[in-house]
Amino acid sequence: MSSIDNTRVSHKRPFAVPAELFPFTSRWVELDGQPIHYVDEGTGPTLLLLHGNFMWSFSFRHLIQALKSDFRCIAIDLPGMGMSGKPHTESKNTDWYSLEAQSRSVEKVVEVLELKNLTLFANDHGGPIGLGFAARRPELFDKLFITNSWAWSNEQYPATRRWSQLAPKIPWLTHKLLFRKPQAWIFEPPSELKIPGVWEACTAPYRTASDLTPALVLAAQLTKAPKYFDALNTNLERLTTKPVEIVWATRSGGLFPEFVEEQHFLQRWKTLFPSATTTLMPTIGYYFLSRPPLVLLDRLRHFAA
Secondary structure: OOOOOOOEEOOOOOOOOOOOOOOOOOEEEEEOOEEEEEEEEOOOOEEEEEOOOOOOHHHHHHHHHHHOOOOEEEEEOOOOOOOOOOOHHHHOOOHHHOHHHHHHHHHHHHHHHOOOOEEEEEEEOHHHHHHHHHHHOHHHEEEEEEEEEOOOOOOOOHHHHHHHHHHHHOHHHHHHHHHOOHHHOOOOOHHHHOOOOHHHHHHHHHOOOOOOHHHHHHHHHHHHOHHHHHHHHHHHHHHOOOOEEEEEEOOOOOOOHHHHOHHHHHHHHHHHOOOOEEEEEOOOOOOOOOOOOHHHHHHHHHHHO
C-alpha cells in the first residue's frame, strides 16, 4: 500500500442503515483501489473522530448530532471496517489492518480532504492510530482530546495479552460469542440495543468470521506491534506543546477492567502530558462512545472551540 488516488469517489453503501439512525451523507476516498468511507458533517473547527475496534463511524452518531452545529465532524471508517473496503476478501492481504497501515490510511484521507488545524478525538484503538499520525504530522493538529485509550504495547497486561494472542486464532468462536444475539454486543449500551435497527447496523460490517479479520488483526496488534509503539512513544514528544484534554471513564466494564484502571493507562497519560486537564467519569464504563455522556460532550465542546 503505497500510492494514493487523489480523488473522492462515488460508491454504493455495502449495507443499508435506517436514515433515522444514521442521518449522514456517506462519502468515500479511494486509496490503492479501496473505497475508504467517511462522514463529513457540520461547520466550524474540525474534529477528527477515529473509532475503536469492532466499531465504525456509526458509533459516533450521537456525538456528531450533538456537535455538528458548532464543529466540522470528520469520522473515518478504518480500512476493512464499517462501510470501507475489505482488501483481504480480494487478495488475502491483511497488511492493511496493522496499526501502522491504518494510521497511514487515515493520514492519506486527511491529505485528500486537505484538512488542517485538527482536534484529534482519541478513543480505544483510534488512539494509537490517530496519535501515530499526529506524531508524524504535528503541524496538522491543534489539540488532542484523549479518552480511554493507549499509546503503548499491552504486553504487560495479562488479560489483554491473552486476548491479543488468542482471539486471532479462533475467529469463528470470537464471531459466535460476539454476534450470537444483541445482548452479547458489548460495544453499545443496552438502552441503544433496544432501538430497532441499532444492533443490525453495528454488526452489518461483520456478518461472517472472515469479515472479522480486520478487527482480529487489530486486536493482535495490542502486543504484536512493538516497532510501531516504540516509534509512537519516541515521537510523542512532538506533541507535548499541544493543548491536551483527558476525559476518562473509570467504572470497570467492557472486555477488560485493565482498560479503565486509573493506575495503569490514565496515569501513563498524565505522565506523558503533565499539563493536561483531566476529568474523571466515575459512573461511566469503558464503552460509552455510542452514548457519549454530557460531561464528555461539554468538555469536548469547550476544549475544541
